[in-house]
Amino acid sequence: MSGADGGPGAGARGPLAILCGGGAFPLEVAAEARRAGREPFLVGVVGATDSAIEAYPHVWVRMGEVGKLFAALKGRAIAEMVIIGAMARPEFSDLRLDWGAVKRAAGLAQLFRRGDNGLLAGLAAIIEREGVSVVGAHEIAPRLLAPTGPIGARAASPEDEGDIALGARLLAALSAFDAGQGAVVALGRVLAIEAAEGTDVMLARLAEMRANGRLRFTGPAGVFIKAPKRGQDLRLDMPAIGPMTIEAAAKAQLRGVAVAPGLVLILERERCAREADAAGLFVAGFAHARSVG
């Protein structure tokens, strides 16, 4: 992570493809790439990607149109690609395979016997076999990474710091099970642990437990802690928070959100800071030994 004008991957290295999932992250990465002097070429996935990508040079593909994807990249001499944004795991039978996909079909079918991480890693391997390097959004757009310390006006209290440390240790312990990117801890008590449901569903559950009296606190309680799993390939699956996270944390009546600095993306940071301030939450990168890379 460097400061304003470019980190490790931000040099001028030719055009950059961005394979875009849902949400606004792909556009932020595109803006950062252009800012660093690289021309972004956005690949939209029909049914997943926001049409706002059309503000940039782009192509639309259906899931499974692998041949069309590679043809578009090669026509533009693109040698690097970022994969970013929310994407539902497809079933193999959902894919619209084109001829370029059929040529690679044996490899594709195998992927679908793996878990999510294996599927993404296999997809990256297929892309790299075509001569296109898969790089992480954090390499292209280091300014989107969480800093150490607060991004808004509030900071964690000493009690919050204790909860953050406990949550970080909990997530580290869960890494061995390829589980757990998030947890909520209040005064030493583990209130929720994220698994396949995702962050939003976990935070909604806390809001419900506060509302129905299953959790009884006076005032805000608990910190949401988020960090990548140890060994997680950040090129393919980078944890992220954004305004929706802040809103969900506020509804759950949390005290704040703490993320691993340099290892979690923050979407729309200024808006997050503003909305966190308005809700009385802290949002901060916590002190954290970097154990993944």
Place this chain on the structure above:
Amino acid sequence: MSGADGGPGAGARGPLAILCGGGAFPLEVAAEARRAGREPFLVGVVGATDSAIEAYPHVWVRMGEVGKLFAALKGRAIAEMVIIGAMARPEFSDLRLDWGAVKRAAGLAQLFRRGDNGLLAGLAAIIEREGVSVVGAHEIAPRLLAPTGPIGARAASPEDEGDIALGARLLAALSAFDAGQGAVVALGRVLAIEAAEGTDVMLARLAEMRANGRLRFTGPAGVFIKAPKRGQDLRLDMPAIGPMTIEAAAKAQLRGVAVAPGLVLILERERCAREADAAGLFVAGFAHARSVG
């Protein structure tokens, strides 16, 4: 755990008080106590306990009527008590303190600054200071404990066994954080981890993820694994499953339920077995090194 006619706590040792939370467990424990030759005396908590306890000698107390509770016990020369059944954690301000409670008020108020485990442990200590031993339901009613192996017609497959072993290791790792009595694992993937929301909410979440397509499996998938935390005081907080668990597991389209044998209570075992068979689920105690006592 012994067989039919009495384990360690089942000798005739005078009348036994049962402090009854919600649900049918207190009645099963009362029946087992009577079967072992001990006269049960049930203490119902207004607003929490089912009125079916009135089939036995009983007294009703409000939360906080500590003096009334001890007077009832002493009038009957009761020297042992079981605490069993679901009970929502009260706020100190909800208590209806009587004179017997006020005499012990300093100790009571302190309890409410502790976590759930601390609160129960403190309650047990107060009871024991009055000369009444707190014993576990598993000591009084060992027939209610999960056996090793299946209780119904189906058994775990080798793949299920792999998921059970992973889940058991996961729960053991979470014990260090005083969290995690349950998890769901499918083919090596951790789908859900239980924290403050409890088993029912966790299983309902899985049913929802199956229904909304966030989890995409063909047919039943995943095993619910349940075990006490290491160091958990089984006298006060014994994990339990029952027909509601089986129903929730079936709705979540799981393959089965695996619990730590000798360490988890099974409510209405015959009904559980019958309903699991009907739903195509296995319910079994898994091979497990006993690490708590």
